[in-house]
Amino acid sequence: MAWMAWTWQTALFFVLIFLTLVSMGVWSVKAPQAPRKGILMIETTPGDRLFISLLGSAWICLSWLAMFGSPLWWALLVCVVFAAAVFRWV
Amino acid sequence: MNKTWNNKAWWMVLPVVLLVAFSAVIPLMTVVNYAVQDTFGNNQFFWAGLSWFEEIMNSERFINALGRQFMFSGIILAIEIPLGIFIAMNMPKKGWGVPVCLVLMSLPLLIPWNVVGTIWQIFGRVDIGLLGASMAALGIDYNYTQNIVDAWLTIIVMDVWHWTSLVALLCYAGLQSIPEAYYQAAKIDGASNWAIFRYIQLPKMAGVLLIAVLLRFMDSFMIYTEPFVVTGGGPGTATTFLSIDLVNMAIGQFDLGPAAAFSLIYFLIILLVSWIFYTVMTNMDKEG
The missing domain is CATH 1.20.5 (Single alpha-helices involved in coiled-coils or other helix-helix interfaces)
Structure with missing residues (x-):
């Protein structure tokens, strides 16, 4: 290891x-859960929404680093809000 | 009817899971570990936090290479896709011309990348290359080792030469699957050539065309060997694309930490673009 x-x-x-x-x-x-269509007009399962949340969070953190630098605590808060929004509306 | 649910078949997936873990997931985890540390060799690592990501995201070198990469992919897609469609539409539909065309079109696809690079490297040389020497004889100042525009032109023409056949062959397959009745109906309605293309051929080609775009985007976005052999990333850094820059950083300078952060960002870009393509394609399938 x-x-x-x-x-x-x-x-x-x-x-x-x-x-x-x-x-x-x-x-x-x-x-x-059956797949459903949300605001993006694409069919998503909970797994898809998790993937979108994780990929989106990675980009939120990278953009935060590019614009404000570390630490990432506020970026993580944005990520949580983003993930919640994805699970609710996408 | 009540079906008995049996999930034992999932065990069949296990070999693939193990294989992917061994060949992709574990190496990727190692890259993540490298990206947050610094090393001077000897397998000794020092915690660096997220500083490499911060450095790469703000580094002019990375942003320039990324810009060049998107420009390259954009240009070759803008040439290869319309050209591929045009060639496919003008290929013979039956007779002896079909196998001849198919074989001729597949030839460039069979040549390995480094050989393509070498062919064009020599082809473009002013002293011994056919293209370079002909340009010089015509009095055109062409030198891909010193002139940025010439270097870009050479690499773009090389890529178009190497890969347009792939787009053409995919489109040809899409065109061949259109039943004759569609054309007959269009003829009865007095449809123009443009209308036939717009409302019959293009919609029927949409599936293969998206695959062609995806394949060409992915391949051109990670291109390494051909420009490396032809220009070596030069003149200066004019043709240093992401993969060339990454190799310089990881193997040339042995900066494993920044190179790991670089590859993760590179990976995230590809993941994002692939996901967008995949989503668009699968949703088009469901609708169409």
């Missing part, structure tokens, strides 16, 4: 993403 140059921060990041994927998986088995 040494060659992978792990840090606890990146490990935490991946554990969180993994846990999100697992809980989304469990959620979709317990309460299956």
Whole structure:
């Protein structure tokens, strides 16, 4: 594992993403949801909405770094709002 | 009827999951780890936080390479897609011309990238290349190693030469699948050639055309070998595209931290564009 140059921060990041994927998986088995059309006029499942949230969050954080620099706490808040909006309306 | 739900088939996916984890996910995780650290070799790493991302997002070098990359992809798409459609529409529909055309069109696609680069590198040379020497004989000042416009022209013409056939062949396949009855109906209605193209051929080609655009965009966006062999990224940095710059940073300068951040941003751009293409394509399929 040494060659992978792990840090606890990146490990935490991946554990969180993994846990999100697992809980989304469990959620979709317990309460299956049909795909729906939202404001983007595309059909999305909860998995699609998670993907859009994660990809969008990555870009929000990168743009924040480009414009204001670190730390990213406020950017993370924007990401949470963005993800909530995606799950509600997309 | 009550079906018994059995999810055991999911185990069949396991080999693919393992393979993708081994070949893509674990290396990608390693890149993420590298992107937040600095190293001077010896497998010793120092925490750098998000500073590499900040540096790359604000670096003129990255932004310029990204701009050149989008410009290159934009230009070759703007040439190859209309040209490919035009060629496909003028290819013979039956008879002996069909196999001849298909073989001739596939030839450039069979040549490996570095060979294409070498061919054009020599072809364009003023001293021994046919193109370069002919230009010199005509009195045209052409030198792709020193003139930025010449370098760009050479690389663009090379890419058009190498890949337009792919677009043409895909469009040809799309055109061949249109039943003759559509054309007969258009003839009865007295439709013009433009109307036939706009309302019959183009809609029927839309599916393959999107695949062609996606393939050409992806390929041109990660192009490395051909411009590297022809111009080496020069003159200066005029043809240094993202992948060339990334290799310089990672292998030339051994700046693993910034290079890792660079590749993640590169990856996110490709992921975003691919997702947009994929979404547009699948939604068009559902509607059409």
